[in-house]
Amino acid sequence: MTTNTTMTAAVYRRFGAPDVVRIERRATPSPKPGEVLIRVHASTVSVADHRARARDIPSGLGMLAAIGLGLFRPRRPVLGMDAAGVVAAVGSGVTAFAPGDRVIASMGAAFGGHAEYVCVPADGAITRTPATMALEEAVTLVFGGITAQGFFNQVAIGPGTSVLVNGASGAVGTAAIQLAKHLGADVTAVTSGVNAALVTSLGADRVIDYNRQDFTTGGGTYDVIVDCVGNAPFSRVEASINPGGALLLVISDLWSMLRSRGQTRRSGKLVTWNVGKPGADELAHLVSLADSGRFRAVIDRSFDLADIVEAHRYVDTGRKRGNVVLRITRPEPATSLRSPRQRSI
Ligand SMILES: NC(=O)c1ccc[n+]([C@@H]2O[C@H](COP(=O)([O-])OP(=O)(O)OC[C@H]3O[C@@H](n4cnc5c(N)ncnc54)[C@H](OP(=O)(O)O)[C@@H]3O)[C@@H](O)[C@H]2O)c1
Missing domain, CATH: 3.90.180.10 (Medium-chain alcohol dehydrogenases, catalytic domain)
Known part of the structure; x- marks a missing residue:
């Protein structure tokens, strides 16, 4: 060539x-x-x-x-x-x-x-x-696939694991939905109403329209929360994560990064912003x-x-x-x- x-x-x-x-x-x-x-x-x-x-x-x-x-x-x-x-x-x-x-x-x-x-x-x-x-x-x-997989490598996801993907319609979110479904998870997608059909077609079991409902106030809890938006720090979503669960901060600010280790130790829930080395x-x-x-x-x-x-x-x-x-x-x-x-x- x-x-x-x-x-x-x-x-x-x-x-x-x-x-x-x-x-x-x-x-x-x-x-x-x-x-x-x-x-x-x-x-x-x-x-x-x-x-x-x-x-x-x-x-x-x-x-x-x-x-x-x-x-x-x-x-x-x-x-x-x-x-x-x-x-x-x-x-x-x-x-x-x-x-x-x-x-x-x-x-x-x-x-x-x-x-x-x-x-x-x-x-x-x-x-x-x-x-x-x-x-x-x-x-x-x-881009989205390697990122979602990098975070998922750090948690155990299998049949019945409940996973919430915040920012489900973006590059990372659409990959996270599909990878979680492939592993057998029950997936909740947080997106705007206009993207509900898209995330459902990718396998999401339920959709929360963030314009109508705050996913942290409806009483739902999840084993794994994937935040692809940057508006779900641990302080906001801790009560929505099941004991032993995880918060995967695909996007986070310095403050959330600095606090993540202490939050993990104190709560027994994994809080990580590190994608690893996919x-x-x-x-x-x-x-x-x-x-x-x-x-x-x-x-x-x-x-x-x-x-x-x-x-x-x-x-x-x-x-x-x-x-x-x-x-x-x-x-x-x-x-x-x-x-x-x-x-x-
Ligand atoms: N840590 C890493 O290694 C890594 C790697 C890749 C990306 N990232 C970061 O991860 C984030 C996501 O990346 P991406 O490529 O998926 O972004 P993206 O494709 O640009 O995401 C766009 C989507 O975000 C949705 N969105 C915006 N505001 C929202 C809200 N309040 N709630 C729910 N969904 C909302 C939009 O849906 P609507 O129109 O329905 O609102 C839109 O479809 C970015 O901040 C990126 O910088 C980090």
């Missing part, structure tokens, strides 16, 4: 509104020893891209975030935490992947997915996808679930790379459902793909 020396990428050189992102030509990265160069077909524009671009960081975490994102200007000018594409080249020492492999990968805080090419460590969060899975769908497994195994698990029809891609809208500013504007609304896909390079021929399991909305 020949690789051009320059590539198209969405680049931001200062923090701010969506229009700080521009399409530019950049040098194509070369894989270092141990790395895989992916020709990116699709990525997603996630809330993490919004947070980085706008420096919209939870309270108290601004300085810590600046270490990774940059203090005065972006340290990593290409956003995009995930990628689905085809391996274009491998660095020395890489035996697990070869040019032509179809893969999905999570770059996490290294970003770089909003470009025609990205390098990832071969021993990082990367896995193959079947030839029958469209890359624009496969990429939606990554990687290739978790991605492979998600691919296997999706390939067998037990996990669906939830795609809200798709944008071409050229329309990156519009994609950011949409994600900035905070109302996206599931994933916003960014089409980067020419799509695969439709004839080779099957896509019966996508949940388009």
Whole structure:
């Protein structure tokens, strides 16, 4: 496979509104020893891209975030935490992947997915996808799926476990519902009424419309509460968690993070904000679930790379459902793909 020396990428050189992102030509990265160069077909524009671009960081975490994102200007000018594409080249020492492999990968805080090419460590969060899975769908497994699975790795969920997902219609929430249902849990989804049908279609057993009811006041209790919104600190939801249960803070501020250990010790309920280190195994698990029809891609809208500013504007609304896909390079021929399991909305 020949690789051009320059590539198209969405680049931001200062923090701010969506229009700080521009399409530019950049040098194509070369894989270092141990790395895989992916020709990116699709990525997603996630809330993490919004947070980085706008420096919209939870309270108290601004300085810590600046270490990774940059203090005065972006340290990593290409956003995009995930990628689905085809391996274009491998660095020395890489035996697990070869040019032509179809893969999905999570770059996490290294970003770089909003470009025609990205390098990832071969021993990082990367896995193959079947030839029958469209890359624009496969990429939606990554951001929410790896996050939800990372948190679920820390708790015991099985048949009958009651799980409440707050913020159930987003990228993480839609993945959390599906993963919990796959494990046999009884799932309550907290969302606005407009998204009730979506979360029900993904398996939620009941829906609480947060505009009509506060889930902490209805008397319901749960073994596991997953907070994907940031409005369910332990002080608010402690009484809604069963003895020995857990609060998984997918998003939290510094204050909640600092208090979590003490809250866990005092209450006997796990309070954690740490996603752990989900990687290739978790991605492979998600691919296997999706390939067998037990996990669906939830795609809200798709944008071409050229329309990156519009994609950011949409994600900035905070109302996206599931994933916003960014089409980067020419799509695969439709004839080779099957896509019966996508949940388009
Ligand atoms: N810890 C980690 O490693 C990690 C990883 C990924 C993401 N995160 C964080 O996790 C959070 C969720 O990420 P995401 O990708 O799922 O976000 P997302 O896709 O942007 O979530 C958007 C959804 O949030 C829902 N929502 C907004 N306000 C709500 C409320 N008060 N109650 C219930 N739902 C509400 C919206 O539904 P409605 O329109 O129905 O309100 C919308 O569908 C973000 O803050 C993100 O930064 C953390």
